[in-house]
Amino acid sequence: xxxxxxxxxxLEAQRRMVRIxxxxxxxxxxxxxxxxxxxxxxxxxxxxxxxxxxMALGDQDYMTGNHRSHGHPIxxxxxxxxxxxxxxxxxxxxxxxxxxxxxxxxxxxGSLGESGIVGSSIPIATGAALSSKILNxxxxxxxxxxxxxxxxxxxxxxxxxxxIWKLPVIFLCENNLYALSTPAHTVTSGVIASRAAGFDxxxxxxxxxxxxxxxxxxxxxAVERARSGEGxxxxxxxxxxxNEHSEGLRLGVDYRDQNEKAExxxxxxxxxxxxxxxxxxxxxxxxxDAIFASVEAEVEEAFEFSQSSPFPDASDPYLNLxxxxxxxxx
Amino acid sequence: xxxxxSYLGAIGAAQREAMDADERVIIIGEDVxxxxxxxxxxxxxxxxxxxxxxxxxxxxxxxxxxSEEIIVGAAAGAAMTGLRPLxxxxxxSFTYLAxxxxxxxxxxxxxxxxxxxxxxxVFRSAMFYGLNTGAHHSDRPYPMYxxxxxxKIITPASPSDAKGLLRSAIDCDDPVLIFEACPLWxxxxxxxxxxxxxxxxxxxTLREGTDITIVAISGAVPEAVAAAEELAKExxxxxxxxxxxxxxxxxxxxxxxxTKTGRLVVADPAHQTCSAASEISALVAEHAWDSLTAPxxxxxxxxxxxxxxxxxxxxxxxxxxSIAAAARSVLKVSQPV
Ligand SMILES: Cc1ncc(C[n+]2csc(CCOP(=O)(O)OP(=O)(O)O)c2C)c(N)n1
Ligand SMILES: [Mg+2]
Numbered sequence: 119x120x121x122x123x124x125x126x127x128x129l130e131a132q133r134r135m136v137r138i139x140x141x142x143x144x145x146x147x148x149x150x151x152x153x154x155x156x157x158x159x160x161x162x163x164x165x166x167x168x169x170x171x172x173m174a175l176g177d178q179d180y181m182t183g184n185h186r187s188h189g190h191p192i193x194x195x196x197x198x199x200x201x202x203x204x205x206x207x208x209x210x211x212x213x214x215x216x217x218x219x220x221x222x223x224x225x226x227x228g229s230l231g232e233s234g235i236v237g238s239s240i241p242i243a244t245g246a247a248l249s250s251k252i253l254n255x256x257x258x259x260x261x262x263x264x265x266x267x268x269x270x271x272x273x274x275x276x277x278x279x280x281x282i283w284k285l286p287v288i289f290l291c292e293n294n295l296y297a298l299s300t301p302a303h304t305v306t307s308g309v310i311a312s313r314a315a316g317f318d319x320x321x322x323x324x325x326x327x328x329x330x331x332x333x334x335x336x337x338x339x340a341v342e343r344a345r346s347g348e349g350x351x352x353x354x355x356x357x358x359x360x361n362e363h364s365e366g367l368r369l370g371v372d373y374r375d376q377n378e379k380a381e382x383x384x385x386x387x388x389x390x391x392x393x394x395x396x397x398x399x400x401x402x403x404x405x406x407d408a409i410f411a412s413v414e415a416e417v418e419e420a421f422e423f424s425q426s427s428p429f430p431d432a433s434d435p436y437l438n439l440x441x442x443x444x445x446x447x448x
Numbered sequence: 449x450x451x452x453x454s455y456l457g458a459i460g461a462a463q464r465e466a467m468d469a470d471e472r473v474i475i476i477g478e479d480v481x482x483x484x485x486x487x488x489x490x491x492x493x494x495x496x497x498x499x500x501x502x503x504x505x506x507x508x509x510x511x512x513x514x515s516e517e518i519i520v521g522a523a524a525g526a527a528m529t530g531l532r533p534l535x536x537x538x539x540x541s542f543t544y545l546a547x548x549x550x551x552x553x554x555x556x557x558x559x560x561x562x563x564x565x566x567x568x569x570v571f572r573s574a575m576f577y578g579l580n581t582g583a584h585h586s587d588r589p590y591p592m593y594x595x596x597x598x599x600k601i602i603t604p605a606s607p608s609d610a611k612g613l614l615r616s617a618i619d620c621d622d623p624v625l626i627f628e629a630c631p632l633w634x635x636x637x638x639x640x641x642x643x644x645x646x647x648x649x650x651x652x653t654l655r656e657g658t659d660i661t662i663v664a665i666s667g668a669v670p671e672a673v674a675a676a677e678e679l680a681k682e683x684x685x686x687x688x689x690x691x692x693x694x695x696x697x698x699x700x701x702x703x704x705x706x707t708k709t710g711r712l713v714v715a716d717p718a719h720q721t722c723s724a725a726s727e728i729s730a731l732v733a734e735h736a737w738d739s740l741t742a743p744x745x746x747x748x749x750x751x752x753x754x755x756x757x758x759x760x761x762x763x764x765x766x767x768x769x770s771i772a773a774a775a776r777s778v779l780k781v782s783q784p785v
Contacts, residue, residue: 180529213561213564223557223560230529230565231561233553238521241520242521242553244525249529249530252508253531259525271517272517272518276518439558439559439598441621442620442621444649445696447735
């Protein structure tokens with residue numbers, strides 16, 4: 119499958135991975151400088167897992183995500199400026215400043231929303247797949263969630279419903295080995311991917327989640343299966359977050375082994391993919407440098423946009439609470 | 449043309465109208481295919497004339513597993529992407545299993561995503577109180593949901609209100625929870641067979657009066673009417689008002705009545721603390737204080753769990769006697785002997 123990918127497509131993959139990296143590096147700095155209120159959770163280190171999954175989807179396909187939230191819409195093709203403005207709480211933000219880092223959503227690229235409640239958006243993706251099925255519009259839905267979320271009951275209710283109704287949905291577990299400070303193996307009985315067997319749906323474990331092609335191939339197979347009416351799949355991608363759980367978080371205990379960290383840092387998905395593209399003579403170093411430089415400019419532009427944009431008007435606290443609003447007696 | 453319909457029959461009629469009117473309306477829930485709860489078919493038997501499964505097919509009438517969280521969440525996701533699901537949750541107590549989806553997704557997504565989502569979905573559930581089903585099935589939980597901005601809440605108290613309000617709920621682009629009171633099920637009345645819609649947020653005066661306003665909710669409505677009839681015999685003229693929808697609340701209608709009578713009793717089958725009655729009382733106290741000539745009185749269910757025994761349950765809820773007694777106490781008159 120990957121052998122059929124065009125150069126253009128592969129370079130777009132690298133571009134999106136670099137976008138996530140540079141966007142999140144900038145967001146991290148902005149948190150530390152007080153330019154973003156609250157905190158953010160970066161996808162640095164997990165770019166191949168995010169973009170591999172997003173690019174296996176079509177532009178019209180749906181996606182939901184979690185608190186580690188910026189990578190998903192970026193991976194799906196969302197422009198950076200409204201995302202950055204949202205992190206700062208500006209009126210020009212993708213959610214008009216009502217969502218913030220934890221609740222990015224860009225319906226124009228099929229991003230139905232990130233969720234601050236761990237696991238809570240999995241049923242939403244399942245429901246989007248239900249509407250695809252009933253409306254027969256060929257759209258597939260994908261739910262991103264972590265290894266921590268894999269222990270929420272709603273995942274199993276979702277897999278069961280998707281299984282009986284053969285819904286076109288992909289449950290994509292980003293197993294970065296930890297839920298905050300908790301090692302996955304200490305709270306997870308068995309292998310996450312193996313849980314699919316109980317629902318008689320495919321359960322695939324991508325061991326090398328740092329490799330764009332491996333993630334892409336696994337998700338693409340599931341997407342094609344879903345689109346042809348054969349139903350859901352569970353995919354567990356093993357990966358690692360390079361930063362702390364959230365930016366600025368100081369736990370005072372190091373719950374991650376230094377050797378383990380060093381091993382994973384050596385498996386930088388962006389470096390690996392760059393090397394691959396050069397080795398296979400798909401792209402030159404100059405071409406890849408140019409992508410990096412243009413994304414740097416995009417992020418700079420997004421930052422400027424977030425700074426120059428106005429804050430939202432505070433006069434209407436009820437804006438968009440309802441589609442059909444009513445007078446409130448306060 | 450009008451015909452006699454029961455409360456459940458009127459709900460079934462509204463569901464049929466909505467299914468006929470719009471392909472995007474689907475019905476999902478436990479046991480809806482076999483019409484176990486009596487709103488998705490003509491008779492009890494499958495494939496009887498008017499049976500929803502036969503009429504609309506398996507794609508639009510779907511039995512679900514007993515998994516309330518995914519039923520509610522999937523309905524939300526489907527509503528965000530082009531369907532208009534009508535969800536039968538059977539008993540109101542089962543809504544709690546889906547609390548995360550109601551509170552964190554359904555109520556918040558449109559607001560939180562800056563208006564990108566609209567979530568046209570209706571959740572029906574029945575409050576099986578007064579039927580000796582014990583504590584797990586007898587809840588009247590609408591006040592909990594009134595505390596969640598982003599939801600709309602309706603509590604129809606007659607067959608004709610049920611039919612017209614349900615149509616409006618299904619056509620509404622916002623999520624609506626409808627709480628149906630089982631004590632109202634036996635109620636029958638003439639209902640318009642043609643389509644009609646009752647707007648959300650508009651209450652109804654069931655009986656005009658000048659001495660006291662009784663605002664009644666859900667299953668307390670017929671009890672309040674009976675209380676008013678009793679009071680009339682004693683020379684007390686009570687006005688009975690049913691807000692019909694709790695969010696949005698027709699507070700103007702309530703205040704208009706209180707302005708006329710100067711006195712207010714609120715009868716609400718929910719537990720007292722933070723009940724709909726509490727909210728109505730507070731709003732009237734804040735906005736119509738000058739019209740009041742006596743303290744407001746709430747008639748609610750005491751803050752305890754619902755016991756099973758028939759000897760214990762029935763008298764807990766507002767009834768014609770307790771509502772009439774509350775009215776007399778507000779009017780400082782005693783019951784004639
Ligand atoms: C329901 C719920 N419980 C707890 C939290 C607090 N919390 C936020 S992220 C997180 C860890 C999640 O781990 P995982 O799902 O593996 O995602 P990761 O952060 O590793 O990407 C926790 C415990 C929450 N937001 N929601
Ligand atoms: Mg994790």
